[in-house]
Amino acid sequence: MEEWKPNPPVKPHKKRSWYLAWKYKLMNQRALRKLCQTGAVLFLLVTVIVNIKLILDTRRAAYEEEEESAQDYDDEMLNVEVPRHPVNNKKVLDVEVYSSRSKVYVAVDGTTVLEDEAREQGRGIHVIVLNQATGHVMAKRVFDTYSPHEDEAMVLFLNMVARGRILIFTIKDEGSFHLKETAKNVLKSLGSQVAPFLSWRDMWTFVGKKGGEVYGEKHAKSPALSTWGDPVLLKTEVHLTSVEDAECHWPDTELNRRRKRFCSKVEGYGSVCSCKDPTPIEFNPDPLKDNKVFDVPVAVIAGNRPNYLYRMLRSLLSAQGVNPQMITVFIDGYYEEPMDVVELFGLSGIQHTPISIKNARVSQHYKASLTATFNLFPDAKFAVVLEEDLDISVDFFSFLSQSIHLLEEDESLYCISAWNDQGYEHTAEDPSLLYRVETMPGLGWVLRKSLYKDELEPKWPTPEKLWDWDMWMRMPEQRKGRECIIPDISRSYHFGIVGLNMNGYFHEAYFKKHKFNTVPNVQLKNVESLRKDNYETEIHRLLGEAEVLDHNKNPCEDSFVPDTEGRVYVMFIRMEQEADFTTWTQLAKCLHIWDLDVRGNHKGLWRLFRKKNHFLVVGVPASPYSSKKPLSVTPIYMEPPAKEEGAAAVPAVAAAAEQT
């Protein structure tokens, strides 16, 4: 209170006395003084509170302001993000495995991961591979070991599975008839006690870790040949390991990250997931000089055959002149594993909701894929169309680069295809030779954008029409007399055995012995002679130089063609009109080439090789080249087989459709 002193106001006494008077008064009135003090404290407290509130308010206002500023840029679709499942810390998995004559199932922690009770299906040994750290299903296979050779496939598969994975086996119906010693030994080495003694119609379940402990095994012996063993249900627990133990320790590169992601999800791809010496997933083939197809998009049409897709993409990415950025894989359906394969190779993949069924589904998938390809690459004039069950030749792009200008300039061309329908081991010889053919072979081909956009896309068969896209494309309304260019030796190889219209027998008969070029950098011969008019000149020259074979001999006999090399021979067969292929079909049959429908013809002329000689077949009189026939020669006529056999061949033609 001293500070008041040095600065006395004008009337100090009065003021001072007033102040003091109050002071004393207050001092005396303790209660009042206390009240004042409390009031002051309260007042100060209120100030503090108001201040805090103010601070909070300003802050909120500022925050809202900023929120608002970003609002324009908010995604309109409120992505309701599903909260991620908390990391499963559970260390033990409950596994249930059931084996019986008509039904098998496997449940992991209460989730059914396999259930098969379909009739006449799924016979044999079902195998499931689980990740030992996460418990996720990495592979699911069934090997029909009742049939021959399936046990070999199973051994191959089991050998590919990485050590430490959890393997689950269960038998449906019958799985021992063709289960050979080797396979039994492999199962034994996995820890199975029963496998070596598995016999006819036994039921069996087994859970074990590859190269480690056995979690359980159950077996029910079949009492008699005519009956099955009793159903068995195995319930067991599997102890999970840590994630680190389940992974390989590859150097940390971008490629290995992709590899790691892939290998922790799926199994059955062999050395790509090998810890010690993984197979490369980047190939860097030599670039092509003057590559005219570097900017041409490549559409890979795929379904749910991830192992095929894996093999296909490996060969494609190893082909010289490949441009991975132009590759798009179109997957028909929301399948995860094919997408994993696509991502492993760092390519882009697009999934397609299936529309319609069977052949129409394939057809709709093709349409969507082609349209999307031209949307994604609006500059492209062409697109290369491949399927997931093809091996691609090392000089595939070199072949296209040398021939693509023809497709651009020659309007009488429909496509360039890498596949020669008649190019088998014994009928194809010259990797530098090209043909013009009236049929569209598919199986690795180039499509012109203008053809697709102006003609095919608007008319494409609608989903309710159960047509094959390729049969449709071969119809005269679409093809309009145009031709395709094909090589003598195919630049693709059809390895698919499982497919919509494909089975092992069919594949063995028609595809296995197909010739496939493995020579890099083949320089194509005389590409210009493939133009419409030049080709006629070329054919006339060939026919002019060709030696006429002895038409009295049987054309099916090997001796029909002399034991020479590098000569040109011609034979004439009967062909009453353009659509008369009676004799040709018989000839094709006995030559063991494609005989299910007519392929590879050009104006009634077929070109192939026999005993390393160029072998021409001319249909007389329908072919314009009939004039080359010497008068003395009678065209060969071959009887079609008896009626019923002919009828049996019809469904086979339809079956051949999609894959060819």
Next chain:
Amino acid sequence: MQKINRNVVLALLSLTSLVFLLFQLCYYKFYLSPKNGAAFSKARGSQSGQDSTRWHVVRKFLGLISSHNIPVYLIDPLILGLVDKDIEQIRSSPDGPSPECKYFCAPRDFTTFALLDKTWKHDVGLFRSAEKMGFQWLKIINKDPRLDGMDDLSGMEIPLHYIFKLASHAIHLVVFYERSGNFLWHGPLRLKQHMDRKFVPFRKLHFGRHPGAYEKPELLLVSIDDLKVQIPKNPSSFLEEMSHSRFLECRYREARAFFQLYPDDASLDAVEFRKKAKSLLHLAALTLNNLGVKFWLSSGTCLGWFRQCNVIPHSKDVDLGIFIRDYKADIIPAFQKAGLPLKHKFGKVEDSLELSFQGEDDVKLDIFFFYEEDDHIWNGGTQAKSGKKFKYLFPKFTLCWTEFVELKVHVPCETLQYVEANYGPEWKVPVKTWDWKSSPFNVQDNGIWPIDEWDNVIQIF
């Protein structure tokens, strides 16, 4: 003792009160005053006129992308604006050292660059090196519109924008995609829920509010402020293009729903008509673009785009709109030269002008000229035999780009209002019998042409 205590308490409270008062002042200064003036970040970032932070960040960024062989080009409108003023000098001395930092030193939050998607390989190494250099980065991905029009395809999402932030400056990298129709497209910038809304002040970005459509630019390598950058060869035309680059995607989902209700006509006639209409539209677009005349899809063609993303097969003609201020006398000879003879000409430049050209096989190209009033826009119609005039009223609209039958064309941005004005609220229902004099929702009688003008305003060839 008690007294001292009380005094201490009082003093403490007064002190707190004072401190809070100070806080209050601070908050006022930092948060409330910039609200009225510039922006929040100004207080945090740089204030001085010359700032080299930006220049350094840009230089670092250019170094980063050139070490990864990624060709970017500058599209920052503010810098291009400055560059445009000195373009002659910059062109003539592409390598000269610059005396002062003129372009990259003005204090801004962003510098904007463009990247053509197909020129880089989505190399993740870029981001790792960026992080090593101290950049924070944000990637904005979204659906690929090139697959959107397709039934049931789901591809991977594609990157639309990248933002690289270092210190107080950010680089906005806009990814351009090639679309059918020979143009470049960039996507809108939309933040997903989990994204950091304060990564940068998004509101101030120059690109991303809407998707945009651009021509493929010719580029020029220049050295400005001692930095070598690619810029559009003609900055002023790029800026002009940018000012109306807004792009509208066709409403594919609604179109699919429409086709569910009214299955598409897949007959051969329909296929043929669509093919002809498409080629006619391509020819018309080429002709008008060469003349530099701005046009848009109108009437039935616009309805076809809006409702079904395709040409309406029963519409039998192609309709375009042009503002009368863009009219050029060359239009008629240009079309004739392109092989489209004039079929009829109604009205005159001052009133109700309408041109019709004869395309291949009975497919007609109708060009309507639009007259702007204060609160509406209209075009006219004329009945040849009676000389009656009609008027079609539309609410005011602006033009946006879209992609239609593999062509980059204009449509009214306010398409719904435009179509509703023309076809009424029932525009979603296909109508096969259409009378241009009575069916349109917005038609009005507009008197009769004076007889003495007929020769001029009703010309049929």
